[in-house]
Amino acid sequence: MLRASFLYLSHRRILQRLVTRQRFTAALAYRFVAGDRLDDAVRVMKELNRRGWSGSLDHLGENVEQERTARAAVEDYVAALDRIAGEGLNANVSVKLTQLGLDISGDLCRELLSRVLQRAQQLNAFLRVDMEGSAYTERTIELVLDLHARYANVGTVLQSYLYRTMDDVRRLNAAGVRVRLVKGAYDEPASVAYPKKADVDRQFEAAMRELLTHGTYPAIATHDERLIEAARAFAGEQHIGNDRYEFQMLYGIRRDLQEGLVRAGYRVRIYVPYGTEWYPYLMRRLAERPANLLFFVRSLVRERRAA
Numbered sequence: 001m002l003r004a005s006f007l008y009l010s011h012r013r014i015l016q017r018l019v020t021r022q023r024f025t026a027a028l029a030y031r032f033v034a035g036d037r038l039d040d041a042v043r044v045m046k047e048l049n050r051r052g053w054s055g056s057l058d059h060l061g062e063n064v065e066q067e068r069t070a071r072a073a074v075e076d077y078v079a080a081l082d083r084i085a086g087e088g089l090n091a092n093v094s095v096k097l098t099q100l101g102l103d104i105s106g107d108l109c110r111e112l113l114s115r116v117l118q119r120a121q122q123l124n125a126f127l128r129v130d131m132e133g134s135a136y137t138e139r140t141i142e143l144v145l146d147l148h149a150r151y152a153n154v155g156t157v158l159q160s161y162l163y164r165t166m167d168d169v170r171r172l173n174a175a176g177v178r179v180r181l182v183k184g185a186y187d188e189p190a191s192v193a194y195p196k197k198a199d200v201d202r203q204f205e206a207a208m209r210e211l212l213t214h215g216t217y218p219a220i221a222t223h224d225e226r227l228i229e230a231a232r233a234f235a236g237e238q239h240i241g242n243d244r245y246e247f248q249m250l251y252g253i254r255r256d257l258q259e260g261l262v263r264a265g266y267r268v269r270i271y272v273p274y275g276t277e278w279y280p281y282l283m284r285r286l287a288e289r290p291a292n293l294l295f296f297v298r299s300l301v302r303e304r305r306a307a
């Protein structure tokens with residue numbers, strides 16, 4: 001119920017304007033977002049690298065309605081790739097197709113994604129296309145498969161809550177496309193996605209096994225300890241070395257798990273969002289765990305009382 005409410009609010013533009021102006025919600029957002037500027041993200045990434053994690057920079061933005069906003073996103077991503085290369089960071093980038101104009105036109109999006117990929121290729125960098133709501137799934141996979149023939153440095157994401165996902169895993173594995181496996185963060189109807197967590201988790205495990213066995217350097221992206229353990233156990237049984245896959249987690253979530261995995265010798269990449277367009281991202285993080293809001297209010301009250 002709360003999950004659905006936060007996901008519903010994530011699309012409300014009027015609320016976005018109101019909420020992003022509030023100091024309270026901005027403070028909450030910066031638990032999950034590195035800061036407003038690329039400089040902030042670079043600073044965070046340097047620290048993460050120093051402590052043994054790799055990273056992925058996400059310049060926040062999605063569902064853009066203006067062509068010039070989509071074109072500006074290309075410049076932002078090129079700047080991020082240049083900084084990664086210039087500063088020698090152990091990081092790649094994550095991009096949303098609706099940030100590159102997919103809602104405006106497929107051709108525009110293809111042109112803009114190609115431009116970012118070209119720069120990434122010149123710099124020997126990897127670009128991950130994030131997966132958005134199910135209305136975009138097929139178009140995202142088709143575009144990634146198509147561009148992968150020219151840019152081997154592109155990969156994407158599959159969501160275990162979608163019924164279709166095992167077919168997509170096999171399709172992307174066959175093409176040698178790198179996949180990040182997640183549970184899925186959007187509000188989907190029962191006609192396309194499993195409503196029950198147990199089914200989402202079961203399919204996550206099946207997809208994880210298929211990716212570890214037949215995929216190209218898959219990323220197991222979850223904070224679910226049981227699934228992380230299942231991946232470690234399966235990789236161990238199958239003699240799949242720690243250098244053939246990685247775990248991924250979100251900035252600001254389950255730091256204890258992130259640290260434990262690095263200490264145990266696993267590769268862990270942290271997804272680091274930055275920028276001022278954090279509203280929908282924050283709403284999805286609250287939808288995953290509404291208690292985040294409660295914890296935050298409590299800690300704020302405690303701080304105020306102590307002051």
Ligand SMILES: Cc1cc2nc3c(=O)[nH]c(=O)nc-3n(C[C@H](O)[C@H](O)[C@H](O)COP(=O)(O)OP(=O)(O)OC[C@H]3O[C@@H](n4cnc5c(N)ncnc54)[C@H](O)[C@@H]3O)c2cc1C
Pocket residue numbers: 129130131132157159182183184185186221222223224225248249250253254270271284285286288289292
């Ligand atoms: C690196 C990365 C990239 C992602 N990219 C995409 C993408 O492209 N498309 C997409 O749809 N989704 C993406 N997601 C989000 C994903 O779909 C899930 O919504 C999210 O990871 C929460 O699910 P979980 O696997 O952690 O499992 P859950 O069962 O939701 O959570 C397991 C445990 O993790 C902790 N946890 C999970 N979420 C939170 C939170 N918000 N705050 C605090 N604790 C939390 C809690 O301890 C919880 O018990 C990404 C996730 C990661 C880690």
